[in-house]
Amino acid sequence: MTRAEPIQQREIDEILLRFRGVEGATLPVLHAIQGAVGFIPESAVPAIAAFLNRTRAEIHGVISFYHDFRYEPAGRHVVKLCRAEACQAMGGERLADIVKRDLALEFDETSGDGAVSLESVYCLGLCACAPAAMVDGRLVGRLDEEGAGALVREVRS
Amino acid sequence: MTTRVFVATADAGALSVGAEAVADTIGAEAAARSQDVTIVSTGSRGLYWLEPMVEIEAPDGGRRAYGPLTPKDIPGLFDAGWLAVGTAGQESGLALGPTEEIPFLKQQSRFTFARCGIVDPASLDDYRAHGGLKGLTAAVDMTAEAIVQAVTDSGLRGRGGAGFPTGIKWRTVLQTSADRKYIVANADEGDSGTFADRMLMEGDPFVLIEGMAIAGLAVEATHGYIYLRSEYPHAIARMNHAIGTARAAGVLGTDVLGSGRAFDIDVRVGAGSYVCGEETALLESLEGHRGQVRPKPPLPAHEGLFGRPTVINNVVTLASVPFVLAEGPQAYADVGFGRSRGTIPIQLAGNVRHGGLFEAAFGMTLGTLIDDVGGGTLSGRPVRAVQVGGPLGPYFPRSLFDTPFDYEAFAASDGLIGHGGIVVFDDTVDLAHQARFAMEFCAIESCGKCTPCRIGSTRGVELVDRITANRTTGNRSTDHSDRMSDITLLEDLCETMKYGSLCALGGFAPYPVMSALTHFPEDFGASRERSTAAE
Numbered sequence: 239m240t241r242a243e244p245i246q247q248r249e250i251d252e253i254l255l256r257f258r259g260v261e262g263a264t265l266p267v268l269h270a271i272q273g274a275v276g277f278i279p280e281s282a283v284p285a286i287a288a289f290l291n292r293t294r295a296e297i298h299g300v301i302s303f304y305h306d307f308r309y310e311p312a313g314r315h316v317v318k319l320c321r322a323e324a325c326q327a328m329g330g331e332r333l334a335d336i337v338k339r340d341l342a343l344e345f346d347e348t349s350g351d352g353a354v355s356l357e358s359v360y361c362l363g364l365c366a367c368a369p370a371a372m373v374d375g376r377l378v379g380r381l382d383e384e385g386a387g388a389l390v391r392e393v394r395s
Numbered sequence: 396m397t398t399r400v401f402v403a404t405a406d407a408g409a410l411s412v413g414a415e416a417v418a419d420t421i422g423a424e425a426a427a428r429s430q431d432v433t434i435v436s437t438g439s440r441g442l443y444w445l446e447p448m449v450e451i452e453a454p455d456g457g458r459r460a461y462g463p464l465t466p467k468d469i470p471g472l473f474d475a476g477w478l479a480v481g482t483a484g485q486e487s488g489l490a491l492g493p494t495e496e497i498p499f500l501k502q503q504s505r506f507t508f509a510r511c512g513i514v515d516p517a518s519l520d521d522y523r524a525h526g527g528l529k530g531l532t533a534a535v536d537m538t539a540e541a542i543v544q545a546v547t548d549s550g551l552r553g554r555g556g557a558g559f560p561t562g563i564k565w566r567t568v569l570q571t572s573a574d575r576k577y578i579v580a581n582a583d584e585g586d587s588g589t590f591a592d593r594m595l596m597e598g599d600p601f602v603l604i605e606g607m608a609i610a611g612l613a614v615e616a617t618h619g620y621i622y623l624r625s626e627y628p629h630a631i632a633r634m635n636h637a638i639g640t641a642r643a644a645g646v647l648g649t650d651v652l653g654s655g656r657a658f659d660i661d662v663r664v665g666a667g668s669y670v671c672g673e674e675t676a677l678l679e680s681l682e683g684h685r686g687q688v689r690p691k692p693p694l695p696a697h698e699g700l701f702g703r704p705t706v707i708n709n710v711v712t713l714a715s716v717p718f719v720l721a722e723g724p725q726a727y728a729d730v731g732f733g734r735s736r737g738t739i740p741i742q743l744a745g746n747v748r749h750g751g752l753f754e755a756a757f758g759m760t761l762g763t764l765i766d767d768v769g770g771g772t773l774s775g776r777p778v779r780a781v782q783v784g785g786p787l788g789p790y791f792p793r794s795l796f797d798t799p800f801d802y803e804a805f806a807a808s809d810g811l812i813g814h815g816g817i818v819v820f821d822d823t824v825d826l827a828h829q830a831r832f833a834m835e836f837c838a839i840e841s842c843g844k845c846t847p848c849r850i851g852s853t854r855g856v857e858l859v860d861r862i863t864a865n866r867t868t869g870n871r872s873t874d875h876s877d878r879m880s881d882i883t884l885l886e887d888l889c890e891t892m893k894y895g896s897l898c899a900l901g902g903f904a905p906y907p908v909m910s911a912l913t914h915f916p917e918d919f920g921a922s923r924e925r926s927t928a929a930e
Contacts, residue, residue, distance in 0.1 A: 261701065264683030265666055269625075290683065303685040303842075305667030306625050322587030323782055326832070327745030327820045328773070360669060360786075360836065361585055362626055363593040364411050365818065366443035366743065366750030375628065379411030 249274055250282045254289045264290055264300055268307055277308045313348045313355035315393035317341070318372040321358045324365035333369055333386045340390040354393045397431040398478045399452040405516050406439035406446075406597050407629040408590065413465065414447040420466040421449065424473050432478070438598015440512035441752030442499055444773075450494055451477060460491040499749055499768065504730060506718045506738045507711060508591075508754045511598035516633060519640050522601040528646065530720030534609045535654040542613035543569055546716060548724035550736030555581055555709030556784070556813045556899070558735070558802040561716075564706060567696035568614040571704040576616035578607050578658075579681065579700060579707040582623040582630070583665050583672035586785025588816030591740040592710035594752055596623070596630040599714075600637035601646075604660060606713035608651055609720055610706050611658035619660040620700070621710075622677050625667055634662050669840040673898045674707045676842055687842040688898040709814070711740060732758030735801045743769045745782075745818035755800075762796030765819060776821035780915065782829075784813025786836050787903035789910030790826060809910065811903070826915035827866075831859040833907035837900060848901025851892040855908065858885045866920040878920055882912065 253270045257263040267286060271278055278301055287297045301307045319325075319334050338344065341356055348355040364370035367379030373389055381389075402418040403409035418434055425432035442448060448462030461472065461484055468489060475483035477490075484490035491497055505511075514521040522528070534542050547562025568576060580603060584592040596603060607619045623631050638660050641647045649657045663681055665671050671680045675689035678700050699705025715737065719727045727737045735757035741764060743750050748770035765771070765781060772778055780790040789810050791798070798808050805812050820829075834855030841848045862881045889905035896902040916923055 262663075262681050262683040265663065265680065269664055269666070292683075296684075299685050300683070303668065304665075307666060322836075323786060323829070323832070324588045324745040324816075324818045326829075327818055327824070359626060359667075360840075361587045361589075362407070362411075363584060363590040364408050365588045365590055365745065365816070366747075366752075367408050367411050367446070368745060368750075370411060377407055377411035377629075379408065 246275060246279055246282070247285070250279075250285060254285065257289075264292075264297070265304075268301065272307060276311045280309055310348075311352070314353055315374055316355045316357060316372075317389065317393055318357045318359040318362075319345075320360070320362050320364070320368070320370045322361045322365075324361075325369040328368040330369035330381075333381055333383065336383065336386050337390060340387070341394070397433045399433050399435055400478075401435045401437050401450040401452070401458065401512075403439040403446060403448065403512060403598075404436040405629075405633065406437075406512075407593060407627070408443055409439050409446040409448070410629070412446050412463070416466050417447040417449065417464050417469065420469040424469050428473060430473070430478060435515050436517070437514065438511045438516055439594060439752075440494065440500060441508070441594060442497065442749075443751040444749050445491065448491075458494045460494040460497065461489050462491060464489065499751065499753065502768065503754050504738050504756055505754050506727065507602070507715045508595065508599070508740055508752065509718075510602065511594055514599060516598050516600055517636060517640070519601060519637075519644055519646070522599070526721065527601055527717070528605060528652075530717030531605045531608050531612075531646070531652060533720045534612050535652050535656075537612075539569055539613050539615055542609060542720070545724045546613065546719060549719040549727040550724075550731065550734070551712065551715055551719060551727065552735065552802065553709060554711040554715065554739065554814065556811065558812070561708065561712055564696055564708070565610065565613050567694070568616070568704045568706050571697055573704050575618070575701075575703050576614055577700045577703055577705040578610045578614070578616045578619035578713075579677070579705055580607055580619065580621040580710055580713055581672065581674060581677055581707055582621050582627075582634075582710050583677060584627075584710070584814065585624060585669045585672045586787075586814050586816050588744040588782065588818035589742050589785060589814040590744070591742055591752060591815060593627050593630050595710060595714055596627070597633050600633050601641065602714045602717055603634070603710055604637060604641050604646065606716040607660055608647065608658050609716050610708070610713060612651070612654070612656060614704070614706055616704075616706065617657045617659070619658065620681060621660060621662045622665060622671070622681055623662055624665045624671075631662060631664060638662065668842075669836075670842045670898070670900050673900060676898070677707070678705070685842070687844045688900075690897060711814075730756040732756065732799060732801045733803055735803070739800065739812070739815050741800065742814075742816045743819070744816060746772045746774055746821050747817075747819040748773050757801050758799050760796065761791065761798050761800065761817075762793075764800065764817065765796065769817075769819065772819060772821040774821045774823075776823065778819055779822040779824050780820045780826060780829075782818045782820070782907065783816070784811040785816055786833060787811075787899060787906055788813050788816075789906040790820075790829060790914065791910070792914040794914075809906070811906065826911040826918040827859060827863045828918075830908040830911040830919075831856060831863070833904055833911075834859060837904035840900060842900070845895070845897040845901060847892045847895035848897070848904070851888055851896075851901065852904060855885065855888055855892075855904075858888065859908075862919050875920075882919060882921060886912070
């Protein structure tokens with residue numbers, strides 16, 4: 239699962255170079271690293287801190303503050319279910335229970351085999367097509383029980 | 396002659412219900428039948444219950460709508476000759492007639508969303524052909540002061556929630572001298588039930604660029620940022636593409652439309668934090684810190700991004716400015732209600748039959764919007780509660796449905812308009828559960844800077860849990876008095892959060908809680924008489 243350290247380090251150094259001279263580069267840097275590696279390797283924090291002229295504690299503070307950033311890789315499939323009010327009004331919580339049960343996962347958990355991560359998201363802006371989900375970046379609106387079942391089968395296959 | 400067919404494949408909402416597959420099928424069927432069709436990818440008109448909606452351009456330039464479609468409807472529509480015959484698909488109920496005649500659309504006054512769903516959002520030429528850049532072209536020939544005056548005269552107020560007069564904010568930035576100034580578009584539209592910013596950025600991205608460029612000229616700022624939430628990947632792609640196009644065409648860059656003045660824009664992607672929609676937290680986040688709220692003063696207009704004077708406005712606010720400059724401030728100020736001038740894009744969401752975006756002048760009543768425009772619930776059950784203004788907005792019962800959509804009228808009913816989102820719930824909703832969720836959401840999203848929000852929200856969840864435990868089965872007498880004292884405690888906690896929190900997250904989380912308690916006490920195991928007896 240974890241990738242070879244030296245390759246990672248070189249990749250990260252290359253990413254950092256791209257952001258030279260960019261003001262307030264912390265979030266863009268972290269997004270770029272997570273986009274390339276899949277997560278933020280803790281071993282990269284000192285290099286990020288040095289590049290941004292910040293302390294390691296500050297960088298850790300930023301990474302741990304935002305829901306998007308992760309120190310561990312996500313599952314090969316990521317299922318995000320919207321849990322906000324508009325989706326609740328259309329029975330989203332009942333669907334969330336079904337998906338949880340069928341994937342045998344709690345929210346913010348990744349399955350033991352690394353296949354699936356289940357995450358909550360608070361609003362995908364699809365509130366007029368609720369309930370909504372995002373599966374590996376693909377948007378699913380008007381989710382119903384049948385759709386939830388298909389979604390689980392898709393990520394479990 | 397080629398027939399133009401419009402599908403909202405640029406819109407995340409339409410995509411989520413299968414617009415891409417419908418577009419692909421149309422392409423394949425047309426090719427198989429050797430019919431000359433050009434499929435134009437547009438944003439959504441905002442009639443989401445009809446998405447995926449397809450529009451066929453008639454010879455006179457008008458459009459006929461069909462929807463909601465699935466790929467299997469397409470061959471039949473071709474068989475019926477939908478490219479040529481206006482009546483095709485009528486027997487199946489899929490033909491909706493001329494798009495502009497659909498009542499939901501016909502009742503609207505589209506100022507800000509005039510082009511959304513109509514133009515190809517990837518084409519600057521199309522934007523220009525539909526009146527785009529008229530506002531910026533006018534602004535280029537005006538002094539900074541004159542632009543600010545026009546925005547002031549229009550009566551435009553911030554559409555992000557607070558309703559602060561935009562002209563006053565801009566004037567403050569213009570009058571503050573600095574080596575650099577910034578324009579920041581708050582595109583961190585995190586409120587549930589709101590999607591106007593998303594629709595606009597996907598369906599008409601140039602209008603935001605134009606509005607920001609006008610703001611730049613107005614306050615003498617040379618750089619702008621769009622802080623766009625990561626939950627909107629399609630909007631991010633659209634905005635980045637449009638910025639590149641605008642730069643190549645000289646709309647952005649060192650010489651904006653040949654004015655000799657510079658203005659450029661970058662998109663910055665958020666990282667899943669709701670509180671970053673709060674302007675000072677957003678600025679901290681843009682600077683690369685944790686998105687924690689800053690105390691005000693100093694106001695961002697004096698010391699904003701990187702300590703420089705900064706205009707920070709919501710997407711819809713900035714996108715409303717091109718209309719003001721193009722048509723004149725009076726044209727904008729002429730519509731509206733009381734001190735709420737112009738139009739507001741209202742977003743109908745949740746359990747509603749006709750969910751979508753409805754841009755109208757201020758002043759329609761909440762009941763008209765939900766019952767007439769929205770058509771009541773999708774489930775067909777009675778409407779029990781509506782939440783207006785996002786997760787920090789109150790729950791209104793039917794008795795408040797005569798409230799006009801207006802900043803002052805809503806405030807008078809302990810409500811807020813927020814970003815114009817309305818979430819409809821039918822009679823299966825449990826308001827105590829919704830109150831608990833409001834506190835839980837606040838606890839999850841609190842930035843942690845101030846105690847009332849950080850600690851109060853967690854204690855709030857515990858209190859609601861205690862109140863609702865054994866709501867119906869508990870020992871009537873002792874249980875009841877415990878519950879009443881817990882309800883009093885919850886009300887106290889809400890007061891503390893409301894007045895003691897540093898920003899709107901902790902300060903407004905009590906609104907959904909208190910409104911649930913006031914209007915739906917029975918869901919907490921309290922009687923309807925309780926609130927009057929306590930006073």
